[in-house]
Amino acid sequence: MEVAGWFVGPIMSKIIEACSDYLKEQVGWQTTGMKEELERLRENHPKIQTVVFAANQAQISDQNPGLNEWIWQLRDALDEVNDVLDELEYMKHKEQLNRNTEETKVCSAT
Numbered sequence: 001m002e003v004a005g006w007f008v009g010p011i012m013s014k015i016i017e018a019c020s021d022y023l024k025e026q027v028g029w030q031t032t033g034m035k036e037e038l039e040r041l042r043e044n045h046p047k048i049q050t051v052v053f054a055a056n057q058a059q060i061s062d063q064n065p066g067l068n069e070w071i072w073q074l075r076d077a078l079d080e081v082n083d084v085l086d087e088l089e090y091m092k093h094k095e096q097l098n099r100n101t102e103e104t105k106v107c108s109a110t
Contacts, residue, residue: 019041
């Protein structure tokens, strides 16, 4: 279960940072309620880390199969989110490359 402890903190931080960066780039994001959702994620981050830490320290996950299952579901969900964040980052770099290519073509044509 210690895997969950070292895994959750960095991934949750990456999720919050990526969401924040993404939302800053979007037009009208403040009107969609996403700002509140991001703040809720920030507020819940330490709570999730506390539960995972307590489960690791007290070894209560061995005594509580439901908690153990929840932690593994959390880990799986974070894996999926990490994959999505990697894909978004790839798309962002690809878009930037396309913009740079277009700018180069325009500059070369003039």
